[in-house]
Amino acid sequence: MEKYRNIFTSSFTDYGNYLWHEMLHPGWGNYFYWLLGISLVFWLLEVIVPWRQHQAKIRQDFWLDGFYMFFNFFLFSLVGFNAISTIGVQAFNDFLGFFGISNLVAFEVQSWPVWAQLLTLFIVRDFIQWNVHRLLHHSDFLWRFHKVHHSVQQMGFAAHLRFHWGETIVYRTLEYIPLAMIGFGIQDFFLVHIFATAIGHFNHSNIRVPLGPLRYLFNNPQMHIWHHAKHMPHRYGANYGISLSVWDYLFKTYYMPEDGRDIELGFEEVEKYPRSFAAQQLYPFTEGNTKAEANPVKATKELENA
Numbered sequence: 001m002e003k004y005r006n007i008f009t010s011s012f013t014d015y016g017n018y019l020w021h022e023m024l025h026p027g028w029g030n031y032f033y034w035l036l037g038i039s040l041v042f043w044l045l046e047v048i049v050p051w052r053q054h055q056a057k058i059r060q061d062f063w064l065d066g067f068y069m070f071f072n073f074f075l076f077s078l079v080g081f082n083a084i085s086t087i088g089v090q091a092f093n094d095f096l097g098f099f100g101i102s103n104l105v106a107f108e109v110q111s112w113p114v115w116a117q118l119l120t121l122f123i124v125r126d127f128i129q130w131n132v133h134r135l136l137h138h139s140d141f142l143w144r145f146h147k148v149h150h151s152v153q154q155m156g157f158a159a160h161l162r163f164h165w166g167e168t169i170v171y172r173t174l175e176y177i178p179l180a181m182i183g184f185g186i187q188d189f190f191l192v193h194i195f196a197t198a199i200g201h202f203n204h205s206n207i208r209v210p211l212g213p214l215r216y217l218f219n220n221p222q223m224h225i226w227h228h229a230k231h232m233p234h235r236y237g238a239n240y241g242i243s244l245s246v247w248d249y250l251f252k253t254y255y256m257p258e259d260g261r262d263i264e265l266g267f268e269e270v271e272k273y274p275r276s277f278a279a280q281q282l283y284p285f286t287e288g289n290t291k292a293e294a295n296p297v298k299a300t301k302e303l304e305n306a
């Protein structure tokens with residue numbers, strides 16, 4: 001237990017020191033300034049060549065989403081995720097140790113050139129995430145958390161990182177084992193993270209960049225806006241692509257009936273959805289928990305007894 005307690009406390013201080021160091025030392029290998037830089041590029045593009053010209057440059061929820069960006073990229077790790085995930089990984093390895101398993105590696109790619117390893121990680125992780133994203137739409141329980149991302153009513157680059165911290169846990173947990181099974185020889189996936197962040201910003205941004213045939217490979221604003229459409233023909237949505245759009249074409253989950261520039265975004269009764277960060281964080285835990293919905297039998301009995 002002592003071991004886990006030490007991991008827990010040192011994760012906090014290590015991450016706190018790391019974040020503080022990042023903010024004070026701009027450089028090419030620095031997440032903080034890359035996130036800032038990428039955001040600035042897409043915001044400038046939205047100002048110079050907007051897709052929806054009538055949309056304000058500082059759109060609805062711009063600052064809320066700016067905070068989400070900082071929270072989901074950095075603060076959530078600081079307030080606990082880093083510590084909990086380090087412990088989770090340690091506990092999982094200890095658990096495997098009981099069965100005499102010291103590592104999960106099933107595919108050795110260590111001898112490959114770095115670019116090939118990075119490309120493999122990018123493609124494999126994106127495919128896993130496409131599946132997890134589908135799951136977030138298909139499971140009623142997970143959908144409650146994913147609704148935070150879909151509560152965006154006016155689209156812009158910063159909406160990319162509006163999501164509930166519960167999603168981080170779901171994604172990291174579900175992608176851990178498959179990724180651990182690939183024995184990467186590199187520890188630093190900086191380039192993949194930065195590239196995926198840039199595409200995510202791009203998908204949500206209010207710009208129009210015709211990709212030509214590349215649109216069948218890369219996700220883009222004209223496709224992703226339909227993922228956020230308020231009215232969908234299917235209950236579970238479409239266009240689940242994160243960085244790559246190709247999975248939606250391969251598995252026939254794409255939906256782009258026309259130009260989606262001015263479509264209504266959100267979900268049924270999005271107008272009633274909480275608008276503040278704190279309320280959105282709490283809402284998934286209480287939504288639908290009225291007596292009747294949470295336990296119909298008990299609620300009916302209580303009514304009968306009344």
Ligand SMILES: [Zn+2]
Binds near residue numbers: 137150
């Ligand atoms: Zn979604």
Ligand SMILES: [Zn+2]
Binds near residue numbers: 160228
């Ligand atoms: Zn989105």
